[in-house]
Each structure stands twice: as C-alpha cells, then as structure tokens.
Amino acid sequence: MPERLSCDVLVVGGGHAALCAALSASARGADVLIAERAPAFFRGGNSRHTRDVRCLHDAASPYTSGAYGEEEFLGDLARVSGQGINERLARLTIAASAQLPGWMAAHGVIWQKPLRGTLHLSQTNVFMLGGGRAMLNAYYAGAQAAGVRTLYEANVHDFSITPEGRFGGATVTVAGVDHRVEAKAAVVSSGGFEANLRWLGQYWGDAVERFVVRGSPYNTGELLAELLEQGARPIGDPRQFHAVAVDGRAPTFDGGIVTRLDSVPFGIVVNTDGERFYDEGEDFWPKRYAIWGGLIARQKGQTAYSIIDSKALVHFLPSVFPPIQAPSVQELAQRLGVDPAAVASTVARFNASVRKGAFDPAALDDCCTAGLAPPKSHWARPIDTPPYYGYPLRPGITFTYMGVEVDQSARVQLASGRSAENIFAAGEIMSGNILKEGYLAGFGLTIGGVFGRIAGEGAADYALA
C-alpha cells in the first residue's frame, strides 16, 4: 500500500452511519475510501448488534402494525431526549426517516415482521432480517461493487483541521504502518467513546472495572477527542451514557443484545446487601429498561441480583445465560453469593406488602405494594412459587452521548463559530445534537441513516464541485 493515500471522500468508521455515507457519496460519483479500525470479521461497530430502525410512516405495512406520524414521533422524542436538543435537526431527522426503509431496502436490507419480546416496537420500528450483520454485509457488498475501497484494521488518527476549518489530512495506521490520507472531504462516523473505560473512569472512578460494554471494543473515541482538541464544538454531557441491566456473566465487550435482562419488572432486584433499591414496576419496561444500568452502576460493587419465582419465568425473554435456580429463596441467595438471611427478609417484607390485583403484563396493572419503600408500583406478585430463579446484574453500557455539534448539512461546527467546510459527522458521534439523554429504541440507526446520507452526499458534492 502506498505511503500516501488519496481519495475524494474519506469515511472514518465502518458501521451503519459510515456505510450510508460511503454509499451515498459513491452514488454521487465520488471516489470513496472507508477506513475501519476493526478487522473485517468484526467490522461494523455497534451497528452489528442492531435489529430495528424507527421510521415515520403514514400507514400500517406488512412490517409495521400502524401509522407513526410526525407529531407522535416528535412527542416520543421530546419525552426522552433531554433539554436543549436542536429541534430543527430533530424534525429533519424524523421527516427524512420516512425514506430510510426504502433506501435501506434498495441497498440490500430485507425487512421482517417484528420479533416477539422486542419491547413493543411493532408500530414504530421496522426489523431487519438477519439483524445488523446482514444489513452491513449487504452494504459492504454494495460498496465493493460500486468501487468503494475499504481498509480494515485501519486506525485513523492525527486528523487535522486547518485554521480555515478545512480537512487537513489524517494518518491511517494499517498493520503498524502509517499512511497519510489526503481527501477533498471527510466524513467522521467513528461512534462514541463507550468502550474507553479509562475515559469513563474520569467520571465513574473504579466502578468502570465492573462495567460491561455491550458493543464494539473499537469505539474508544480517540478521534472524537482529537476533533474536540482541534476546535470542534462539543455537544452532550460527557458523563451521560445509555446503560441497561445485563447479565453479570456477560463478557466485558461485545456481548450484544443477548446479555440484556428483561426479568426486572416481574420480580425484585436486590443489591449486594440483599436490599431493594428502586421500584421495579415503575412503568412499562421499554420506558424504564435504560435507567437500570445507571441504577446498578451506583450500587456497591456495581452488582445487583434479579430474583423471580417460577410464575415469572414465562413473561420475558431470558438472557443467553441460564438463570441460577434453587428450591428456596435462602438457597438461591446462597448460590448468588448474597446473604441468605438478608434476602429472605427482603422477600418476606415484599411478599407481605403485596396488594392483590389483576396481574396483566401488558398493562399498568393494579398489582402493587403498600407501605413498602421503595414501592413496586405494578406487576407486584408474591415471590412464593418454587423453584426460585436469580440472575446477577451489571451495568451494560450501550453508548455515550457526548459528540460533536453539526448543522443540518452534517458539517462539524467549530468553537470559532464557523462551520467546517468539508468535514462532516454522522451517527453516534453526533447523535447528542438530537438526543442528550434517554433513548428511543431504534433511533440510533435513524440518526445514523439520515445523517450518513446527508454527510455522504454533502462530502461528494463538495469534493466534485
């Protein structure tokens, strides 16, 4: 490989946003080079783990159960997104999401009916057959056929922004050899910094040693840090992340969707002292699952335990690991490694506080506790039917919120007040413009798809002008 590489458009990253940008730039006639840090088998960042994308649609289809209009979509976003999001960009994303399923299908994505046990998304989200991996395989095949060059194990660094706000080149290290890349425009789609436990440790201290990163180990955010150092305007709170409860036996990186635990609303959750610490039935699980990672991160040892009885076992999709099972609550606690007397007393107090109601997992039912702190507001049933089951829980980090500010053309905004001329950002690295906290399932791919396409087309138009 030559010491110097040149192209019209350099795309950094190999996930959904990057590929949407690369395919769009190539379709405009640009010579595109993708630099993906991961080896080919692990290409595609967190996008590999995805299953569905949230899109505007005005009627039911074979793949969605009903219409999802602009105001409903915006309302859903407003409820979760935090203060100070860019409403113009949010509206743009939502409006443009209507074209995404068609565009993705034209690039090889095959849709399927919603999967069972997927957080009630059948109205709002479309599901990819074969999930994110199949989607990425189709994109990469299309890119190759279109003449897009892809470098794997290609770490981009020394990304330079000139004082005039132009792309001044970058270094890509492949197999230990540095190559300088010159491009007429660049699209940065290198994700967040969720896999950088040292960086997260600045805010969370030693607790990060017990964090589980659900996605790619390659999203360590050094390029984001470089962009910020070079004058890109930051957006989003660096301390915030999206985190769910995952099985404590999950690998530190890349466990993906199958390590998530959805048992919480159907039992109780105790910490290492055997005490409950939050209302497990506060609201529907799709609206609450994303707070449990943070709740567990704040517990001693960043560990908690989900405890259920045999009545509950049928109401959620299990994690990939089998539950720990025992004929009594005490024995279960012993097997989980928590003080049996403390857990037995917590379960006894919980059982005594349960008010009988009509259990309905599909509604905010009237099964709740009385006189218990913290309360359990819904789906509270005595834990009294053996065998008993338990799962160890850890905080599972999905993504970070801090990124770079962009405008509606996906151009990176600079601290000097100007817009970068030919540097674009798409995907997780800029999603903080539209989402500062909370999450709408399937919205990560929406942002990446919409801004990937805008960035790719903008970069190509600039390069070819």
Ligand SMILES: Cc1cc2nc3c(=O)[nH]c(=O)nc-3n(C[C@H](O)[C@H](O)[C@H](O)COP(=O)(O)OP(=O)(O)OC[C@H]3O[C@@H](n4cnc5c(N)ncnc54)[C@H](O)[C@@H]3O)c2cc1C
């Ligand atoms: C388990 C899990 C399930 C999820 N499920 C869904 C879902 O169903 N629907 C949904 O919308 N969202 C989902 N998300 C969120 C979704 O994955 C992200 O919002 C989306 O994939 C972000 O796409 P991206 O292209 O910006 O980043 P990524 O897909 O993470 O890609 C980042 C890329 O940058 C590369 N990279 C990083 N640094 C460098 C560098 N210096 N040089 C070169 N390359 C670099 C990485 O290798 C990677 O290829 C899920 C996330 C996880 C972890």
